[in-house]
Amino acid sequence: MGKVYAKGFVELILENFKERVELGDYIIIQRDKNIDFITEFNLTEKMQKTVLLSLMVVDYSESEESRNFADSYVHKFNKTLALTDANGNNEKADMHIKFEIERADNGEFVVVISFHRQEYPPYFPFAEMN
Numbered sequence: 001m002g003k004v005y006a007k008g009f010v011e012l013i014l015e016n017f018k019e020r021v022e023l024g025d026y027i028i029i030q031r032d033k034n035i036d037f038i039t040e041f042n043l044t045e046k047m048q049k050t051v052l053l054s055l056m057v058v059d060y061s062e063s064e065e066s067r068n069f070a071d072s073y074v075h076k077f078n079k080t081l082a083l084t085d086a087n088g089n090n091e092k093a094d095m096h097i098k099f100e101i102e103r104a105d106n107g108e109f110v111v112v113i114s115f116h117r118q119e120y121p122p123y124f125p126f127a128e129m130n
Contacts, residue, residue: 002064
């Protein structure tokens with residue numbers, strides 16, 4: 001298991017993430033799993049952006065050190081959404097979204113590494129208890 005940040009810090013991560021997404025400073029990596037999910041639910045770029053902007057602190061799972069950049073972390077979220085597949089069938093889709101905020105000379109850029117079906121049971125450290 002990776003590192004779980006404090007709730008306040010996750011809120012700051014999400015704020016920065018959403019600002020980058022709103023500005024269009026992001027990309028969803030074209031991995032087979034991501035492409036398959038996007039195709040299965042016929043998600044337009046606008047719909048993909050809406051999904052990303054819908055992430056909340058309660059969707060947070062954990063963070064881990066980046067394999068690609070020093071002093072950078074990858075943040076994992078899991079979210080259940082009501083989606084309609086390409087055949088018109090409604091489904092509650094459990095998603096796994098993993099992203100990294102990369103720093104460059106000209107600012108920050110979000111790289112969404114995972115945008116696909118959840119493959120493992122999720123962990124939600126900030127889920128509200130009933």
